[in-house]
Amino acid sequence: MATLHTLVTDTLPTVVKRDGRRVSFDAERIRRALEKAFRATLELPADAPLSAELSEEIEALTGAVVRWCRDRAEVSVEEIQDEVERTLMRAGRYAVARRYILYREARAEARRRQQLTYRRADGTEAPFPHEALRARIEAACDGLDDVDPELVREELLRTVYPGIPEDELDRALILAARTHIEREPDYTYVAARLLLDALYREVFGRPIPPSEQAEACRAGFRAYLEHGVRLGRLDERLLRTFDIDRLAAALHPERDRRFTFLGLQTLYDRYLLHEPEGRRFELPQYLWMRVAMGLALAEDDPTARAIQFYELLSSFRFMNSTPTLFNAGTPHPQLSSCYLTTVQDDLGAIFKAIRDNALLSKWAGGLGNDWTPVRALGAHIRGTNGRSQGVIPFLKIVNDTAVAVNQGGKRKGAVCAYLEVWHLDIEEFLELRRNTGDERRRTHDMNTxxxxxxxxxxxxxxxxxxxxxxxxxxxxxxxxxxxAFRERYEHYEREAEAGRIRNWRRIEAVALWRKMLSMLFETGHPWLTFKDPCNIRSPQDHVGVVHSSNLCTEITLNTSPEEVAVCNLGSINLVAHVDEQGELDREKLRDTIRTAVRMLDNVIDLNFYPIPEARTSNLRHRPIGLGLMGFQDVLYRRGLSYASEAAVELADEFMEFIAYCAYEASSDLAAERGAYPTFKGSKWDRGLLPLDTLDLLEAERGEPVPVPRTARLDWDALREKIRRQGMRNSNVLAIAPTATIANICGVSPSIEPTYKNLYVKSNLSGEFTQLNPYLVRDLKARGLWDKEMLDDLKYYDGSVQEIDRIPPELKARYRTAFEIEPRWLIECAARRQKWIDQSQSLNLYLAEPSGRKLSEMYQLAWQLGLKTTYYLRALAATQIEKSTLDINRRGIQPRWMKSRSPSSDIVVRRDGPACSPDDESCEACQ
Known part of the structure; x- marks a missing residue:
């Protein structure tokens, strides 16, 4: 057998290096590589001598590789290494071969990283910025527990490639942080901060290190305003009304670090101002200050008020609704959220209403249309002596108008049609959202x-x-x-029986009710809203009638041919007013409410009104809709389950305090600015507050409204103040869905329970992993948060109920929406409703719907005096196979959970469209 020495003296091929260079063959390099692989496999130190037997084996293996190479004129480094692997495998040294393969991969990765480049925005190539990126990642992780900058960096280096463009490198970096959110919630802040870095580069045209961003933000504020005015995107009054240097000094760029990734990405995609070609020129703090300036234009000291308003917005204590965030400080400040109209029974009026819908939708308004006055199918048309086609064909046009005229090109147009249940077209109206039947009589894009x-x-x-x-x-x-309705309705029934009414039909009330509920389950529509509580408890019963609610069912304002009701929305972030134990800072909340009411009142005077009827109504009655978000977060901080009497009591207590402060703020604003024009004769003027109107509802119904009348505050003193000072606003409180602004603030939406503890949220900005940070915190405290727990959460679709390791108190606390009996949501809503002068967007959830359960649920809502309900969330009847998880280890899922998708938050209705908890129609107002 020839030795290695004799082999290397023979004629050997030229070796082709990876860079194309040709060098002499060196068999010693092969022997050293094999020795390293053996030492690593056998865990032998580098300085430990090899046994004679092992040395001889390595010599023999090297000789085999060299003999294979000798038959070739040229051989590449890769070919030599491939032959080393094959030789080891033929010799049965599989473990050593595996170690050698891993070594090759590590060396290849090191070479790839060393050779990486990236392409700057100007098109030039540059060496990969390893150290700069390391610094960015470390800055993004600063101050966060349980995040590892090296994990983010390694994930990034696995995905980049030579010549990657600068903007794509930013996206890869953000994605590298996003990847880890499911195992540690704080990575959402890492991803958000990395996105912020990219935004600063986009706005300023060059990278701004995190340590310099605050200074750059303040220094660039004036240039931002001037640029926006030149583009026609900002109102020129912003430059001449305010002390710009004082406002710039008041900016708090460090507050950007509070954003979650979902929050900042949402802001980036849909709210920040951009140039026609798409480049953003607005930073988050500029947005908050722009909105604050836009709402302070008419104040006596606009600069001081702008700073006061900015403090609320930038600290997430309060957030205006989406139309205000879109349009405040711009040349077309359409700041209002909701418009309610009544459509008259006249062809010209019908098409004027459709035109009004288009104009209002253009400027990001959500629409609620009352179609009850329009005559039914088969009714006589006096002018032509013909027969009416009824309401349905017109609603098809309304549907298509909402699609054609979306909200400023920023999101889908959104409209809801209302019809009273005594209308002869009601049965066909119930079927508008069905996927079967005559498509000419279907409205798949409109709510009902x-x-x-x-x-x-x-x-x-x-x-x-x-x-x-x-x-x-x-x-x-x-x-x-x-x-009055009862008496007149029964009179008309007698007239119909006597033959003095021609077009009528009698059915069983239960039959119609069942059809309403079946359509609600099948299609998600129609929503069920209650006329009498809305009107009997309305503060404005002296000047009109509430004919419908709005798109999201929280607004209850009068409408008429002369008046299109308008509501201006914003929501308090409860999380910003409680400590880690959920204790409420009452003085802070009172201060927030007083400022928020002032901001919303300013909207009325500064607003751009697309139609005159909206201006007339808004200036006469000056309604606002102050709501809240983060209620579920407060329950978590207090250690409470939504399904508990303690949660019901908390809803009552918090809402009472908010209502008291809000009504007091509106009254004090009236002392400063004057009461709204139609205050005289209102319930406010008559000394009737929302709590008092429960007795009125009870008297009109002739049966109890079983809601406790408990009050903790001095409401008599407030009644006297309102009697003396008046109210600035006819309506003050309304709890909207807050689907988008809650995302921005990083809190739970509105009054919603947690949908799931782990799921993928899908909206216009993409898909976002959502992991309940409170659950993770509590599991960590008990030493239970690990990969197995994460896999269990995935398997059980974000539910903790079937995970044996989780203690009972956490199972109770972290029940998800479909695991909470609906009565708890209704009870909490009823306690809030007794304090609210308008209504609330109340979604209801049923894991296993049945006709009986649906009926009982909605009858309870009516019995407890709720004014409106919103979406019904029901589970589907199918299950997606979880092929990546070990079903043998976890067993079979409970029956109610088998309907859930493991990778999506979509709720599929049996014959209806998909509907998610973040349905974009929910976002039309918020």
């Missing part, structure tokens, strides 16, 4: 809602008949409610 009088609910309960009419023959029913 039933406007239900108490009489109907009582007849359902008593299993009596119900009579449908065409409104042209019973025109006054539209404006009547309570006992």
């Amino acid at each position: 809602a039933c406007w239900i009088p108490d009489l109907f609910m009582q007849r359902v309960r008593e299993r009596k008949h119900w009579t449908l009419f065409s409104p042209d023959e019973v025109p006054d029913l539209h404006d009547l409610y309570g006992r």
